[in-house]
Amino acid sequence: MSMFRIFENPLDDSSITIEHTDNVLHAFLMIKAKYPLARIYKGQPCAETDVTPHDKATAFALLNADPDDQFEVVCHAGAAVLPYIYYAVVAIMAAYSLYTVLTMKNPSAVAQGSSNNDLSSRSNKQRLGGRVADIFGTVKAIPDLLAVPLSYYNSDGIEIEECLMCLGRGYYQVTEVNDGETAVEGISGSSACFYDPETSLIGTPAYQAGTAFDELPYTVKKSASINGQTLKAPNDVSLSNVGLYFTSGGAIHRTNTSVDFTDSFEVGDGIAIQGAEFGQANVSLSGSATVNENGQVIVTSTQNIAGFATYQGLTLTGASITKTVTNPDLTTTTQSYDLSGSFEVSSVAQTVSGSDYIYTIQLSNASTVNYNWSQVDTDYSISAGITLTDSSNSINLDETYTVGAVQEDQITLANASSVNSDWDKLSSDFGGTTQGLSTDSEISLAIVTSKWVGWYYLKFDNPERALFNFNFPQGLYQVTKDGVRKDFRVQLTIEYQYLDINGDEVGEVLSYAFIQWSNIIDSFGKSIYLDLDFGHYGIRFRSAKTWAVWSNGNSYETVKLKDVFLLKQSTQDSYPDVTIVRTKTLATDGALSVKERQINCIATRKLYSYATGVQSTEMTASNNFADAVCALTVDPLIGRRSLDTLDIESLYATASEINAYFGTAIEFNYTFDDAKMSYEETLAAMASVLFCDARRESNIVYFAFEQPQDVPTLLFNHRNKVPQSEKRTSNFGVNKDYDGIKLTWTDPDDSWSESEINLPNDDVVNPQSIDAKGVTHENQAKLLAYRAYNKLIYQRRAVEFQTYHEADLVTRNDLLLVADDTKQQVISSGAVLDQDGLYLELSQHCELEVGQNYVIHLQLPNKSVDVIAVTQGDDEHEVLLARAPTASLILEYDGNLSCTQYIITRDTGVRRDLFLVTEKSSDGTITSINYSDLYYNNDKDFINA
Structure with missing residues (x-):
């Protein structure tokens, strides 16, 4: 436990007491409630060891103080609060408002937020480094991608996409699973399965649309270099319809004597024969x-x-x-x-x-x-x-060969029989020549020019398989000169080579070729899986269309390399603390009508209830913000504290009171996606749309419901306001020339899109804009809008003033009684020259009238101000104090340059007005507006609806 040594009066050694505490921040705030000028020091008191909290970071530093630390607390006893203020403090138990923390500097937002909160461009996407979605209440949820989507073609040539996604932390009740606006059940072959935390991904889903999954998902690495490159035609046709015939030994002849083979071919060229089919036809x-x-x-x-x-x-x-x-x-x-x-x-x-x-x-x-x-x-x-x-009984000489010799009227192939054994049949069964034999095809010769796409490199540790997706966007067929549609075939070749850990090539270049023969007029695809050896770190690859049958007419043979993946089956069977989504979508007409993949659902977070004072036995889908506050508090990544820090009974009572007061559902339905959002900021965000303030009292968090008030929390007058800091304004019209309110909220009845409420009508030109995050009920949105609008039109006066440490005792929406000290006149100001008991000698002339009340404001060495009643002394440079100052004064006659400064003002009994706190800054400045019951004029609009 940390030790406190408390100096109740720095000028009196007998006032020192010693205490021990487990919560340094809470103990100090309780002392500060009685002694607003109190300061806390870690070690010997001096400016360098002053750890008095003034912002979020310094408050958290005290909250998390080491148990072995020792602190010195200097109370400045003479500055104890007045009795009526002290009793008010006791009444509110030194409430420490979370709003105080919120007025400090906000952390920067996460770059990529959840699509749940993006109402304009929603899609399933990866949010690398982002916070896992924390959904509370009911939202339209667009799960985040956990891995690269895997695309492949089934045996019918239809594209399939499989995704592994995360819905959010915790458990959910899921309904209305759609791909875009189309129900997944309505898309043939599609499926979506939702798995609770710690549930096997091939087990029983908590929600299932379509077929279940019986294999674990793949870990995928997709090549960024492949984006649909076209595999160009491999052959440049050189000669056709010139009376070609063939003789044994691999010789090619022509009957058209005007053709010179040497003009088109050279020794060593690759040459493709197409259409050389004779004898009994297919x-x-x-x-x-x-x-x-x-x-x-x-x-x-x-x-x-x-x-x-x-x-x-x-x-x-x-x-x-x-x-x-x-x-x-x-x-x-x-x-x-x-x-x-x-x-x-x-x-x-x-x-x-x-x-x-x-x-x-x-x-x-x-x-x-x-x-x-x-x-x-x-x-x-x-x-x-x-x-x-x-x-x-037929002969087919179609194949790719190498030119061995070229003459004007003859080409001799270097490897005819070894490439195609039908050359031997030509000798044995057809008299050694095809001249005079009939054929249904037009015979052609083409120079082979293999046109590769690649090399490309794709690194991935120990991949198990490579997946190549080829797309035929126009189908694959030919139309003869007679208008007959016929089969067409192409040969596609993949070459690949393994990479080592440094990304360098190892081993030989491997090859895989396949022939696609089809008579399909619609777009289709083909997936090729290659099993890979273990112990490598990726591949380099290239692909080409290496052969195509000659078309006696028009051929449709466009081929694109659409995707290349490296695959490794995941070994992770389940995920803790998050709900996982697995989807399979077929690119049928229904699926392709969605411009961008957007698997979505209506999700309601399941939470425990503590309404009875103890945890419920089972989780249920909940829209009660009290359940959400309890879950946030005990969450090991957010609140990280026990339920003992919550006023649970008050929390559930407040939730019931709010709904009963308005007579309509008041909920918070939102997805938290900012990794830097603190527990306090989270509660304050919820409270802001629930007509509440989130507060901490004696280290106990509760929600204070804003509604009409009768009794002010504190009084502020010249005794606890910094002289001449008060500014009062009176308005004719509305604040900052606003002519209305524009409140935005999320409308579930309009596809969960952003909706607006404009008051007093849609013709407002310069509205005050309010983004009501977490509001999904129209009545709730209207109530928020009307409260803001009423405060706009019924706010007629505003006051801003800087206080001494009494500012620590109030927070936003507190009702204050504030005296008007704007006409406060400075009688004299200057420096204190000397002190004789309770008599002070002043540097400036001072005349105090008999029968009037005056106070002197003394700037003390510890930077606090002591306000003491005074009367005239023996001359015009002397005054008599009603009591001793709370600390020693620094006198000018000692030659000090930073001597005690003073201001003397009149102590007037001015009118005091009720004001509602709207803002409080860390320097003690309070901004407030006049209080009026008219602010709540529309609160009962739906009580009987």
């Missing part, structure tokens, strides 16, 4: 189709295909099956799997059934080409594009 099968667990595609068709057994390939497009899947919690969901791809065929069998032909096509590598085939566990019907390809 055939599209139409009819009903099923797939089964044996990797078979069974088609029933009216087509009788000649040479069906010669086909060695099958292409499926748009082949999807739908399964019912049982979740871990035994609920069931429906899941679609796309079986599309280009497959190898081991056999094709035909049977006849009436007029139908049934083809059983056995795939040899179904699950290898498309892993979704592993989900085929029974017979499923499909509706798909089915094309038999690669007949053994």
